[in-house]
Every structure is written in structure tokens, then in C-alpha cells.
Amino acid sequence: xxxxxxxxxxxxxxxxxxxxxxxxxxxxxxxxxxxxxxxxxxxxxxxxxxxxxxxxxxxxxxxxxxxxxxxxxxxxxxxxxxxxxxxxxxxxxxxxxxxxxxxxxxxxxxxxxxxxxxxxxxxxxxxxxxxxxxxxxxxxxxxxxxxxxxxxxxxxxxx
Amino acid sequence: xxxxxxxxxxxxxxxxxxxxxxxxxxxxxxxxxxxxxxxxxxxxxxxxxxxxxxxxxxxxxxxxxxxxxxxxxxxxxxxxxxxxxxxxxxxxxxxxxxxxxxxxxxxxxxxxxxxxxxxxxxxxxxxxxxxxxxxxxxxxxxxxxxxxxxxxxxxxxxx
Amino acid sequence: xxxxxxxxxxxxxxxxxxxxxxxxxxxxxxxxxxxxxxxxxxxxxxxxxxxxxxxxxxxxxxxxxxxxxxxxxxxxxxxxxxxxxxxxxxxxxxxxxxxxxxxxxxxxxxxxxxxxxxxxxxxxxxxxxxxxxxxxxxxxxxxxxxxxxxxxxxxxxxx
Amino acid sequence: xxxxxxxxxxxxxxxxxxxxxxxxxxxxxxxxxxxxxxxxxxxxxxxxxxxxxxxxxxxxxxxxxxxxxxxxxxxxxxxxxxxxxxxxxxxxxxxxxxxxxxxxxxxxxxxxxxxxxxxxxxxxxxxxxxxxxxxxxxxxxxxxxxxxxxxxxxxxxxx
Amino acid sequence: xxxxxxxxxxxxxxxxxxxxxxxxxxxxxxxxxxxxxxxxxxxxxxxxxxxxxxxxxxxxxxxxxxxxxxxxxxxxxxxxxxxxxxxxxxxxxxxxxxxxxxxxxxxxxxxxxxxxxxxxxxxxxxxxxxxxxxxxxxxxxxxxxxxxxxxxxxxxxxx
Amino acid sequence: xxxxxxxxxxxxxxxxxxxxxxxxxxxxxxxxxxxxxxxxxxxxxxxxxxxxxxxxxxxxxxxxxxxxxxxxxxxxxxxxxxxxxxxxxxxxxxxxxxxxxxxxxxxxxxxxxxxxxxxxxxxxxxxxxxxxxxxxxxxxxxxxxxxxxxxxxxxxxxx
Numbered sequence: 046x047x048x049x050x051x052x053x054x055x056x057x058x059x060x061x062x063x064x065x066x067x068x069x070x071x072x073x074x075x076x077x078x079x080x081x082x083x084x085x086x087x088x089x090x091x092x093x094x095x096x097x098x099x100x101x102x103x104x105x106x107x108x109x110x111x112x113x114x115x116x117x118x119x120x121x122x123x124x125x126x127x128x129x130x131x132x133x134x135x136x137x138x139x140x141x142x143x144x145x146x147x148x149x150x151x152x153x154x155x156x157x158x159x160x161x162x163x164x165x166x167x168x169x170x171x172x173x174x175x176x177x178x179x180x181x182x183x184x185x186x187x188x189x190x191x192x193x194x195x196x197x198x199x200x201x202x203x204x
Numbered sequence: 205x206x207x208x209x210x211x212x213x214x215x216x217x218x219x220x221x222x223x224x225x226x227x228x229x230x231x232x233x234x235x236x237x238x239x240x241x242x243x244x245x246x247x248x249x250x251x252x253x254x255x256x257x258x259x260x261x262x263x264x265x266x267x268x269x270x271x272x273x274x275x276x277x278x279x280x281x282x283x284x285x286x287x288x289x290x291x292x293x294x295x296x297x298x299x300x301x302x303x304x305x306x307x308x309x310x311x312x313x314x315x316x317x318x319x320x321x322x323x324x325x326x327x328x329x330x331x332x333x334x335x336x337x338x339x340x341x342x343x344x345x346x347x348x349x350x351x352x353x354x355x356x357x358x359x360x361x362x363x
Numbered sequence: 364x365x366x367x368x369x370x371x372x373x374x375x376x377x378x379x380x381x382x383x384x385x386x387x388x389x390x391x392x393x394x395x396x397x398x399x400x401x402x403x404x405x406x407x408x409x410x411x412x413x414x415x416x417x418x419x420x421x422x423x424x425x426x427x428x429x430x431x432x433x434x435x436x437x438x439x440x441x442x443x444x445x446x447x448x449x450x451x452x453x454x455x456x457x458x459x460x461x462x463x464x465x466x467x468x469x470x471x472x473x474x475x476x477x478x479x480x481x482x483x484x485x486x487x488x489x490x491x492x493x494x495x496x497x498x499x500x501x502x503x504x505x506x507x508x509x510x511x512x513x514x515x516x517x518x519x520x521x522x
Numbered sequence: 523x524x525x526x527x528x529x530x531x532x533x534x535x536x537x538x539x540x541x542x543x544x545x546x547x548x549x550x551x552x553x554x555x556x557x558x559x560x561x562x563x564x565x566x567x568x569x570x571x572x573x574x575x576x577x578x579x580x581x582x583x584x585x586x587x588x589x590x591x592x593x594x595x596x597x598x599x600x601x602x603x604x605x606x607x608x609x610x611x612x613x614x615x616x617x618x619x620x621x622x623x624x625x626x627x628x629x630x631x632x633x634x635x636x637x638x639x640x641x642x643x644x645x646x647x648x649x650x651x652x653x654x655x656x657x658x659x660x661x662x663x664x665x666x667x668x669x670x671x672x673x674x675x676x677x678x679x680x681x
Numbered sequence: 682x683x684x685x686x687x688x689x690x691x692x693x694x695x696x697x698x699x700x701x702x703x704x705x706x707x708x709x710x711x712x713x714x715x716x717x718x719x720x721x722x723x724x725x726x727x728x729x730x731x732x733x734x735x736x737x738x739x740x741x742x743x744x745x746x747x748x749x750x751x752x753x754x755x756x757x758x759x760x761x762x763x764x765x766x767x768x769x770x771x772x773x774x775x776x777x778x779x780x781x782x783x784x785x786x787x788x789x790x791x792x793x794x795x796x797x798x799x800x801x802x803x804x805x806x807x808x809x810x811x812x813x814x815x816x817x818x819x820x821x822x823x824x825x826x827x828x829x830x831x832x833x834x835x836x837x838x839x840x
Numbered sequence: 841x842x843x844x845x846x847x848x849x850x851x852x853x854x855x856x857x858x859x860x861x862x863x864x865x866x867x868x869x870x871x872x873x874x875x876x877x878x879x880x881x882x883x884x885x886x887x888x889x890x891x892x893x894x895x896x897x898x899x900x901x902x903x904x905x906x907x908x909x910x911x912x913x914x915x916x917x918x919x920x921x922x923x924x925x926x927x928x929x930x931x932x933x934x935x936x937x938x939x940x941x942x943x944x945x946x947x948x949x950x951x952x953x954x955x956x957x958x959x960x961x962x963x964x965x966x967x968x969x970x971x972x973x974x975x976x977x978x979x980x981x982x983x984x985x986x987x988x989x990x991x992x993x994x995x996x997x998x999x
Contacts, residue, residue, distance in 0.1 A: 047524060047549070047550075068634060071634075072524070072605055072606055072634060072636075073524075083817070115817075116817040116818065117814065117817045117818065117819050119819070120817075120818075120819075128549055129549055134617075134621070134637070136300050136304070137296075137300060137455045137614050137617060137618060137773075138297065138300050138301075138774065140611075140614060140617045141614060141772050141773060141774050142774075144611065144639045144805070145772070145804075145805040145807070145810070146805075146810075147639045148639055148642055148804070148805035149805050149806075149810060149814070151639075151641075152805070152823075153814065153819055153820070157545060157548075157549060157638060158638070158639065159549075159636040159637065159638060160611070160636065160637040160638075160639075161634065161635070161636060161637075162621045162624045162625055162628075162635065162637075164628075165483040165484055165485075165486045165487065165625055166483055166484060167483075168304075168307070168483050168486065169303070169304040169305075169307035169308050169311070169483065170308075171304070174304070174305075174308060178276065178308070178312070181242070181274075181275040181276045181279075182275065182276070182279075183276050183278070183279075183312055184312070187311075206365060206390070206391075227475060230475075231365070231446055231447055231475060231477075232365075287390055288390055293458075293462070293478070295777050295781070296455050296458060296459060296773075296777060296932045297774065297777050297778075299452075299455060299458045300455060303452070303480045306480045307480055307483055310480075310482075316386060316389075316390060316479065317479070317480065318390075318477040318478065318479060319452070319477065319478040319479075319480075320475065320476070320477060320478075321462045321465045321466055321469075321476065321478075324466055324960040324961055324963050324964065325960055325961060327781075327784070327960050327963065328780070328781040328782075328784035328785050328788070328960065329785075330781070333781070333782075333785060337753065337785070337789070340719070340751075340752040340753045340756075341752065341753065341756075342753050342755070342756075342789055343789070346788075401976070433976075434976040434977065435973065435976045435977065435978050437978070438976075438977075438978075454618050454622070455614075455618060455932075456615065456618050456619075456933065459931050459932060459933050460933075462964070463931070463963075463964040463966070463969070464964075464969075466963070466964035467964050467965075467969060467973070470964070470982075471973070471978055471979070486622075486625070487621070487622040487623075487625035487626050487629070488626075489622070492622070492623075492626060496594065496626070496630070499560070499592075499593040499594045499597075500593065500594070500597075501594050501596070501597075501630055502630065505629075613936050613940070614773045614932075614936060615933065615936050615937075642801040642802055642803075642804045642805065643801055643802060644801075645801045645804065645940075645943070646801065646939070646940040646941075646943035646944050646947070647944075648940070651940070651941075651944060655912065655944070655948070658878070658910075658911040658912045658915075659911065659912070659915075660912050660914070660915075660948055661948070664947075683842060683867070683868075704952060707952075708842070708923055708924055708952060708954075709842075764867055765867055770935075770939070770955070773932050773935060773936060776929075776932060776935045777932060780929070780957045783957045784957055784960055787957075787959075793863060793866075793867060793956065794956070794957065795867075795954040795955065795956060796929070796954065796955040796956075796957075797952065797953070797954060797955075798939045798942045798943055798946075798953065798955075801943055
């Protein structure tokens with residue numbers, strides 16, 4: 046059985062993330078989408094909210110489940126019997142950072158990282174930018190799933 | 205009539221910015237230099253000070269005017285009848301970030317971005333670096349216009 | 364009047380080129396698409412064929428015309444009263460090469476280059492790749508205009 | 523069953539290639555290493571020689587087999603029931619080229635590409651450089667497998 | 682006499698830093714390793730602790746000495762009679778930032794910067810990542826010298 | 841005594857090369873500028889002509905001498921008692937290629953490479969571009985030394 050993780054902060058999940066998750070689910074037996082909880086307090090949404098949005102958006106895919114981790118990702122992967130990390134790459138600057146992380150995870154625990162390229166139509170999509178646009182009233186309905194859209198408006202509307 | 209905007213934080217304007225503004229003014233009928241005011245509190249200078257320094261430095265060019273915006277740049281451009289954003293590019297790392305912004309602005313509102321390359325003699329010039337050098341007593345007189353030089357010394361001298 | 368050139372080898376024109384040409388035509392009074400003829404013998408199509416394909420594909424846009432040049436682009440632009448070069452950028456590696464060309468053209472003749480970002484859906488599209496795919500029977504009908512599709516099949520079918 | 527391909531020109535296979543092949547073999551049920559034969563005449567070794575060297579070097583891994591393809595890789599993958607392409611990435615410049623190829627293959631046939639990062643100790647290793655060093659008598663014994671070393675010396679010694 | 686500086690924040694020194702320092706010591710008559718103290722309060726270790734760790738790790742090399750500087754590096758170098766700055770480069774993103782700094786230092790004071798490439802086995806090693814791994818109990822014993830290992834555990838264990 | 845080499849094809853030497861050579865001569869006891877002769881037949885100028893142009897342009901610097909090498913640069917450096925290779929870097933794409941070469945040379949022979957950043961005013965200058973511009977009658981008098989200018993005109997004028 047080939048089980049992989051898709052780690053991220055998912056604050057919140059975007060259509061770009063969902064594209065990678067859906068494509069990974071076709072390639073592996075099981076995909077665990079994991080929200081990193083080490084620095085969760087810094088986000089717009091709590092870890093529980095992020096998990097809830099991910100479950101609403103991706104939970105319908107049979108071999109996808111959603112979780113969280115604290116500490117080192119390599120430790121989580123060992124416990125869960127995970128073969129590899131799967132990450133989407135959008136840009137060259139992503140790539141260098143991720144290549145370093147991948148080499149470090151391989152050095153620490155022999156854990157492999159497999160990179161998929163972002164769908165070009167989402168190549169300019171970052172969660173941070175979605176939040177910035179939504180903050181100033183821009184229309185992000187084509188950039189995030191419905192589960193996120195409502196919560197984003199609620200959160201940004203509250204004082 | 206071809207009206208473009210040159211957006212930025214301009215905290216403060218440098219000779220590299222002025223080079224781009226001057227060259228853009230030769231290519232378009234009107235250039236609006238706009239100071240983004242969304243996160244203005246984080247800067248060394250207030251938005252008003254930045255506008256004042258820009259006006260002193262670039263106000264002498266007939267078809268350049270200086271303004272500010274809050275919210276989304278695409279909304280500001282629609283209100284002002286702007287055809288395109290003009291940005292200077294200095295480096296590859298600039299380029300990726302700016303390409304993503306450009307694609308997002310096009311997606312949000314069909315707004316185009318046109319990139320000009322920095323004059324090589326200013327390719328290493330960033331406002332943040334100018335402030336750092338000035339903080340420690342370095343000579344930045346060839347890097348910023350006179351309107352900035354005095355204010356920079358005043359600001360950094362004050363306790 | 365703002366007249367710009369879109370230079371290239373266009374061997375053959377792709378949908379990515381056409382996207383840039385069409386968007387440039389909205390931003391400037393006149394767009395001259397010019398096929399560089401210095402090394403024309405190295406291509407799959409003759410310069411005349413390339414011009415013909417461009418005319419069929421882009422000739423319907425009122426303010427676009429198609430030409431050729433030999434020698435230095437800066438000389439051609441001076442003769443034609445051109446304000447600036449317009450180029451599409453797809454990737455970081457494009458950018459460095461093009462930035463150098465732009466700085467050289469500015470140094471040689473004060474000629475500006477304005478860069479537009481490729482539409483993300485064409486970010487992976489290069490004429491050389493289209494030819495390679497077509498050579499091995501791949502379907503390129505969504506990558507090039509109809510004017511090209513037929514000629515490409517004829518050329519690659521001939522012994 | 524998860525079957526992937528590792529495509530390349532392998533002219534000749536290096537220790538960097540073997541590292542990726544071996545790691546891929548741990549992650550998938552079957553790995554087909556395929557030598558692209560479209561431009562085989564341009565290489566130092568014939569396609570048959572490249573296959574022979576690969577078989578000697580990687581044939582001992584139970585779930586690795588070696589083949590060749592002509593035409594489009596996406597067609598080959600469809601015929602062979604392949605789920606995905608696996609490629610090693612060494613550097614940023616690799617990445618942009620490969621990202622474009624990956625997006626094109628996805629567009630043409632829905633075929634995914636999964637990237638693994640090169641082992642840092644092989645990050646500077648290219649087959650072209652190995653050949654250049656060997657041509658001038660440099661010691662490449664730590665850069666290629668034994669199956670390659672002898673053939674490389676024979677080939678470069680012959681007039 | 683050729684005296685160079687290796688500047689950095691060294692919070693803490695890693696095996697990657699030590700590799701560069703040791704190689705620089707073979708190429709120059711004297712190497713001064715200098716800890717930048719401008720923003721020292723932001724680090725995990727005090728400037729004095731960083732200096733102590735560097736001295737324990739690199740002090741055994743005859744022509745290496747360790748110091749600190751406040752203010753502009755170009756001023757420090759002038760005072761110390763330093764010919765050039767020596768920096769290790771690991772990645773493309775490092776390179777752009779460092780190239781800008783180098784060009785600025787040359788402009789400010791005619792001070793040269795010489796770049797060495799990181800040993801590939803340390804290409805993914807950053808002090809910030811070491812601290813993150815250690816925070817969550819990962820094993821960093823192969824990434825930092827012994828002088829750092831103990832202090833890192835003490836610091837992260839304290840409440 | 842610190843002796844370094846500045847290797848290149850120098851077909852022909854440009855003002856960018858001369859800038860690096862002159863700055864290197866201030867940092868080291870002796871600088872040997874070496875023309876690589878492995879693929880000399882492919883150039884516009886013969887190796888002897890390139891050496892002659894270099895001697896005319898840089899021969900006036902007391903601690904610079906000009907030579908040629910065939911075979912591996914690491915072998916040449918060992919024979920000449922050279923401590924390190926010195927190279928100028930203009931751009932990110934240069935950097936990746938050069939970093940790989942540097943790591944290979946270190947692996948092969950423990951030979952170090954030191955990189956200097958190009959003077960920004962020459963950042964867009966490549967010998968290949970100079971030749972292209974000169975071929976079409978462009979003015980390159982500010983891009984190459986006088987020793988090159990005459991020969992370039994002669995060579996390109998001859999049938």
C-alpha cells in the first residue's frame with residue numbers, strides 16, 4: 046500500500062491545493078492531507094477550522110483523509126507508515142526552498158519527497174494572496190472552494 | 205489617452221524608482237505614481253511624507269502625478285481609467301513575485317502589467333537597503349534624490 | 364501615436380504568441396509583429412511562410428500589421444518610429460535572457476522594452492516544442508492557430 | 523500496480539541517474555527506465571549500448587526494467603500502462619525546463635510527472651560533463667558505474 | 682598580506698559555515714570570522730555565545746580569528762585592513778541577495794566580495810532549519826559542531 | 841604567493857572581462873588569464889588572435905599574464921601552481937552552470953573557484969552578443985577594448 050502525505054498550513058485551502066490533492070489521490074492508495082500545527086496561532090484560521098474546511102472540500106475523495114501534526118514531519122510519517130511526501134510546485138522560488146526541505150528530510154529519516162507541478166491556471170495562487178484580496182473586498186470565488194468562501198467572509202467581516 | 209500607474213511603497217523613493225518613473229513618462233500620456241497605504245503604519249515614513257518626497261523628486265515631470273490608494277490596486281485602476289500597471293524589475297526574484305501579482309490582477313480585472321528593466325546601475329538598489337545603510341552612517345547621497353536625503357537623516361537622527 | 368513591435372522568430376506562431384499580440388493591440392495604437400530574418404534559413408518555415416501564417420492568424424486585428432526585419436532590431440525600430448519593444452515572458456529563464464537584451468537595446472539606442480506575462484495556460488508553450496510534438500504525431504490543435512495547423516502537417520509529412 | 527517510467531538519454535548513465543532509479547524502485551511497484559531514441563544518432567553511444575550499460579548497472583534491482591522509446595513519451599506510457607513519469611531534479615534550471623515538459627505532457631494526455639531531488643553529492647553531475655572530463659583524461663570512476671567506465675575509455679580511445 | 686572576512690549571523694555556526702571557513706583559511710593569509718551584532722537581540726543565542734561557539738569550533742585553525750562588528754561591514758573592513766569579503770553560496774536565491782549586497786559594498790567602498798560554493802553535502806543546511814529541527818527533537822548532530830550541539834539542547838530545553 | 845587563473849574563451853575579450861581581470865589583479869599576487877583551446881576552431885577568432893587581443897588590452901597590468909590551455913583546467917592549474925580559479929558572475933543562469941563546474945573541479949582536484957560579481961554596467965554584456973551586434977553594423981566601441989574593435993571590424997568585413 047502506497048500512503049503519502051500532502052503537508053501544508055492550508056490557511057485556508059485553495060483550489061490550487063485541491064488540484065494537487067485530487068491528482069495525488071489518483072496516483073497513490075491513500076493521501077493524508079496534514080495541517081502543520083507548530084505555528085498555528087499565527088494563522089487567520091485555527092487548525093480545527095482549517096481541518097474542517099479541508100474535510101468539506103476534499104473529504105468526498107474516497108482515499109483522502111485529513112489530519113494534523115505537531116513536531117517534525119518525518120516523525121509523523123514514520124508513525125503513520127507513510128512512504129513519501131507529495132508537494133505541488135508553482136514556481137522556481139518554491140522549488141529551491143522545497144528542494145532544501147526535501148534533502149533535509151531525506152537526510153534526517155530517508156523520507157522521500159515527490160513534487161508535482163501546479164496546474165498552470167493556479168500557478169499564481171497563494172493562500173496569503175487570497176486573504177489579502179478578500180480583505181479588500183476582491184472576488185475570490187474562483188480561487189477557493191465553497192467551504193472556504195463563506196468562512197473567509199465571516200472572518201474578515203468580524204471586527 | 206494612455207494612463208498608467210507605477211505602484212509601490214516608496215518608503216522612501218530611490219533613484220532606481222525615479223529612473224523607472226521618468227522612462228515611463230516618455231512612453232505613456234500620463235503616469236500616476238501611487239503609494240500603497242494598506243500597511244502604511246509599518247514604514248519608516250508616513251504615507252504623506254512619502255507622497256511629499258515623490259512630489260519633490262518627480263513632480264517636475266509634466267505628465268507625472270502622485271497619489272495614494274487603499275484597498276485593491278485593480279479597483280483603484282478601474283476608478284482612475286488606468287490602462288496598465290508599470291513596474292521596474294531588477295532581479296529574477298522580483299520577477300517571480302511580480303509575475304504572480306500580474307497574473308492575479310489580470311485574472312481579477314483584466315488589468316495588464318508592463319515590466320521595464322531596471323537601469324543596471326541601480327540593479328542592486330532597494331529602499332530597505334538604503335535605510336539600513338543610512339542607519340549606520342553610510343553615504344546614500346548617490347542612491348536617493350535630495351528630497352529624501354534630508355528627511356532620512358532627520359528621521360534616523362531622532363530618538 | 365504609440366507604435367510598438369513584437370519581435371520573434373515565429374517558426375511558427377503559437378497561441379501563446381497570439382495571446383500577447385492581441386493583448387498588446389489593446390494597449391497601443393499600433394503593433395507591428397516582426398519576423399527576424401537574420402537566421403531564417405535555420406527554421407522549419409521560410410520567413411515568407413511565417414509572415415503568411417501570422418497574417419492569417421492576427422491580420423484580423425485592425426491595429427496589427429506584420430513585417431520582417433534584417434540586421435539590428437534597434438535600427439528597424441528607429442526607421443519605423445517605434446516607441447518600444449513588447450515581449451511576453453513565460454518563465455524565469457526567459458526573463459534573464461530578455462532582460463539582458465533589453466538592457467543592451469537601451470544602451471545601443473535608448474530603445475525601451477516592455478514585458479507582459481504570458482497567460483498561465485500558455486506558460487509551457489514554445490514553438491520548438493510544438494514542432495517536436497507534431498513531428499511524432501501528437502495533437503497540437505489547441506496550441507497553434509488553424510493557419511499553422513495545416514501547414515505544419517504538410518511540412519512534417521513531406522519527405 | 524504502480525508502474526512508472528524514468529526517461530532520459532542516458533548517454534551514458536551516471537551515478538546520479540542510478541541514485542534516482544534506485545530510490546524510485548523503493549517507491550513504486552515497477553520502474554521502466556527508458557532511453558529516448560528519437561535523436562539517438564547524436565550521442566556518443568548507440569541506443570543499444572546505452573541500454574546495455576543501464577542493464578548492467580541497474581538490472582540487478584528486481585522491479586526495474588530497461589527499454590527504449592521512439593516518438594512521444596505520452597504514447598509510450600499509454601501503451602505500457604504507466605501511471606506517471608519520474609524525474610530527478612538537480613538545479614533550478616532543470617526545474618523550469620522539466621516543469622514545462624510536465625505541464626505539456628499533462629495537457630497532451632493527462633500524464634503526471636513526479637520529481638525527486640537529486641542526492642546533493644551528485645548535484646553537479648551531468649552526463650555531458652562526464653564525457654568532457656573523460657575526453658581529457660580526467661578520472662570519472664566515482665561518477666559513473668563500472669559498466670560505463672570501461673566503455674567510455676574504449677570509445678574515447680578509438681580514433 | 683591577504684586578510685579577508687567571513688561575515689554572518691552564525692546563530693549558531695553550522696558545519697556548512699565551518700566548511701567555508703576552513704577552505705577560506707587555505708586560500709588567504711588571515712580569515713576574520715565576524716558576527717554581525719546589529720540585530721543581535723533577535724537571535725536564539727547572544728553575540729557572545731555565538732562568538733564562543735565559533736572559537737571552539739574554528740579557533741584551532743591558526744590563521745582564523747573571530748570577532749564582531751556593529752554598523753556597516755564596509756567600515757569594519759576598512760578599519761581592519763581587509764581586502765575582501767568571503768561568502769559561501771548554497772543556492773540561487775542566496776546568490777541574488779548576495780550579489781546585490783556585493784555590488785552595494787563595492788559601490789560604497791570599493792570593497793570586493795568573493796563567493797565560494799557550498800560543499801554539496803551541506804547545500805540544504807541553514808541555521809534557521811537546524812534550530813527548527815532541534816526544537817522538535819530531531820537529531821542535528823551531523824549538522825553542527827559539538828560546541829553548538831550542547832548549547833542548542835540547553836537553550837531549547839530551558840523554559 | 842597567491843596565483844589564480846581567469847579562464848574563458850575570450851572570443852573576443854570584452855570590457856566586462858577586463859573589469860574582472862583588473863579587479864582580480866588587485867586581490868591576488870598573480871593572475872593568469874587563460875584561453876581554453878579545446879574547441880578553439882568553433883570561434884570567430886583563433887586562439888592566437890584571442891591571446892594577442894588579451895595581451896594588448898590587459899598586458900599593461902604588471903601581475904597579469906596571458907596563456908592558453910588544452911585538456912582539463914584542473915591539470916593546468918596543478919602544473920602552474922595555481923591556488924584557485926576566479927570567475928565573474930553576471931546572472932543567475934551563469935551562477936548555476938558555474939556552481940556545478942566549481943563543485944566538479946573541487947571534487948576532481950580540490951581546486952577552489954572564487955566568484956566575483958560583474959560590474960552592473962556590464963551585466964548585460966556577453967561576447968556572443970557583441971559579435972552579433974557588430975555583424976549588423978551596431979556600435980560596440982563602448983563594449984570592447986580598442987585592441988578588439990579593429991580586429992572585429994576586419995573579420996566581419998572579410999568575405
